[in-house]
Amino acid sequence: MSHSDKIFQNKQELIDTLVGPDDVVLDVGFWGQGLTIDKKNWVHSLLLKRARKVYGIDLYFDLNKLANKENYSRQNAENFGFSFGFDVIFAGDLIEHLSNPGLFLDSCRKNLKDNGKLIITTPNCFGLFNLAEKISKYEPTVNSDHTCYFNLKTIKQLLKKNNFEVSEYYYLYSLGLDYKESWKKKILNLFYYFFSKFTSKFIDTLVIVARKKDL
DSSP, rough: OBOOOOOOSSHHHHHHHHTTTOEEEETTOOOOOSSSSTTTHHHHHHHHHHSSSSEESSSOOOGGGOSSGGGGOOTTTTBBBEEEEEEEEEEETGGGGGGGHHHHHHHHHHEEEEEEEEEEEEEEEESSSHHHHHSSSSOOOOOOOOOBBOOOOHHHHHHHTTTEEEEEEEEESOOOOOOOOHHHHHHHHHHHHHTTTTTTTTTTTEEEEEOOOOO
16 A cells, blocks of 8 residues: 555545546545535536546436436446446545445446556544644534545445555645635635645545455
8 A cells, every 4th residue: 555645635636636537436425525516626627628538426426417318327436337447446535425335346446447446535633623623522513415435444444345446545635625714714725825834644534546446
């Protein structure tokens, strides 16, 4: 496994680094990911601009707003299937929403090419904002749809138990979401920026690159 303290500043940099121009990509849960389709940093649009061909699955989406409609299907992240394999399966801020992440990883194994890679982004449970809220509140604020938290050790173990191995890991500085910040959050942003210059361990989001293990 390659250890890296590299911090991607945004998802554009992440995708440009980890996804190749010849890749065929499946974006799982493409319609969500915290932004609407009209936003310039909507992750799915970044993938469309970068990769050779991009497919998407989700439970709910508006097909009329999408080009290449044949590339999209309503499928569950925990049980999906295609008649061909993908170079990359991208799961942005998805795994922490699932009831059964092992089933999701099983579907990923079945639909990845042998030399393909799975890219996962997920909140770092020991990110600075979570730690600060744990000090000031009984529990940190969490998305009401989240079912679990991960750190590097736990997600590595989950992947190992489901016949993947982590080949690389990184961090993502900002999700680029649009929301109004409180004055407390603005102050924390200064500490976040300061700490990011010396260590990656308090960065808000983990980026995991995993590959199939030989059975």
